[in-house]
Amino acid sequence: MECAGRGRRTRCVGPPTRRCARCGAVAYCSVSHQIAHWGDHKNECERLEQQMKDAEKLNNFPFTFSGEATVQVCEKQETRCSFLTKLGIHCVGMWMGECSCWASAAASLDHSRLTEGWNLSRTLCPCKGPLSPIPKQLSSWKDYYEWRCIPLCSPVALLLHWQEQMYLRWMDTQLHVYESPLTLYQAIQLAATRNLIPEDNNELYIHYLGPDKELLQLAVFGELHAFFPGVQVHIEFVGPEIPQYRDGERINLHSYAHCIETDCICKSSTENFSSRTSTSKSSAVVLRLHTGYYHDRFRDIAKDTFPHLIIAPNAGVAAYTSWLPTIELIKEINVPAVFSDYCEEASHLGASCISTVTGCPPMIPIQVNPFRQPMAVEDSPLFLPCYSNCFLFGM
Numbered sequence: 001m002e003c004a005g006r007g008r009r010t011r012c013v014g015p016p017t018r019r020c021a022r023c024g025a026v027a028y029c030s031v032s033h034q035i036a037h038w039g040d041h042k043n044e045c046e047r048l049e050q051q052m053k054d055a056e057k058l059n060n061f062p063f064t065f066s067g068e069a070t071v072q073v074c075e076k077q078e079t080r081c082s083f084l085t086k087l088g089i090h091c092v093g094m095w096m097g098e099c100s101c102w103a104s105a106a107a108s109l110d111h112s113r114l115t116e117g118w119n120l121s122r123t124l125c126p127c128k129g130p131l132s133p134i135p136k137q138l139s140s141w142k143d144y145y146e147w148r149c150i151p152l153c154s155p156v157a158l159l160l161h162w163q164e165q166m167y168l169r170w171m172d173t174q175l176h177v178y179e180s181p182l183t184l185y186q187a188i189q190l191a192a193t194r195n196l197i198p199e200d201n202n203e204l205y206i207h208y209l210g211p212d213k214e215l216l217q218l219a220v221f222g223e224l225h226a227f228f229p230g231v232q233v234h235i236e237f238v239g240p241e242i243p244q245y246r247d248g249e250r251i252n253l254h255s256y257a258h259c260i261e262t263d264c265i266c267k268s269s270t271e272n273f274s275s276r277t278s279t280s281k282s283s284a285v286v287l288r289l290h291t292g293y294y295h296d297r298f299r300d301i302a303k304d305t306f307p308h309l310i311i312a313p314n315a316g317v318a319a320y321t322s323w324l325p326t327i328e329l330i331k332e333i334n335v336p337a338v339f340s341d342y343c344e345e346a347s348h349l350g351a352s353c354i355s356t357v358t359g360c361p362p363m364i365p366i367q368v369n370p371f372r373q374p375m376a377v378e379d380s381p382l383f384l385p386c387y388s389n390c391f392l393f394g395m
Helices: 031-041 045-052 080-086 093-097 101-108 141-147 184-193 218-227 294-302 323-333 344-358
Strands: 203-209 232-239 250-253 273-275 285-291 309-312 337-341 364-368 391-394
Touching (some): 337 344, 344 364, 344 391
Parallel strands (some): 203 309
Antiparallel strands (some): 250 285, 337 391, 364 391
């Protein structure tokens, strides 16, 4: 947390301990900085006040570890590092991107390493197929855990929030969409309700913008086998954080990410996770990586895979000017796109940017994602509750 009036002619005199009495979302180092910032803050104060009232709802999760991962992290009684350490997954495999250690390790990290496993026991992770078909109604993390027979003490939701929300009756004569856990489903729902996705199709093409730490968690996307049996899912990851040497890399996920137990049936697959050299079209989930900005790479990518939908997790649309040509492109190609962000205020600013570029309000209004990551973001610039993929909006 930093002083909201930082940079107002004079230097900060200390830590930002003086919070706005009305909204409580911003803090200042001194009365003078608070007064200097009021000209800007008065336009957002009422909106932030309303957002702060939703804090309890946003902190509400069904997990046994919810208090430690949410309120205690926000109040600095716990850190993401200490919480992950208690679970035995700190800086291990796919989990290494889930704390502040990620930033210091990123430069020396071998991004080409393919991590197959959850580093959890078979009872704590979805390392094999579901025991029953997906129900018609999955509306919460609890529903998903019950369907996949996972106890609520399992931390798998910390990674699954990226991509699980992806189920619809793809092959029916009439397209039916059901609520199911996690984030990409919202994008599919947007497309399906506007009849932008073909009804009778055994392939689905998604363009996924701005991946970062997901590059160490690609095996998690194998869970899409459970949501799309019989459908080949193609996901094109596009972003500047993808190393140049991985540009064009193809990854086939033939089954689920493995558990840590050597005698589990999930180890019976001899072709679970293959990269670059595989050209098999039998895989149900195919990932490809592309370095650069979407507006620069789209034409080449679209020659092979014109998208049914576009997803941009934790986009920060208002924070990066590089989004402007991308938004213009999305408007031009008329493909449904869903963005997410860490808090409601960031989503509000992002939606405003989209409206400015497109000349119309977002097609999908800002809304809470019930399948946001159940671990709070540390050191947020505001006192607002912040979670990865916390709010969704779309064009």
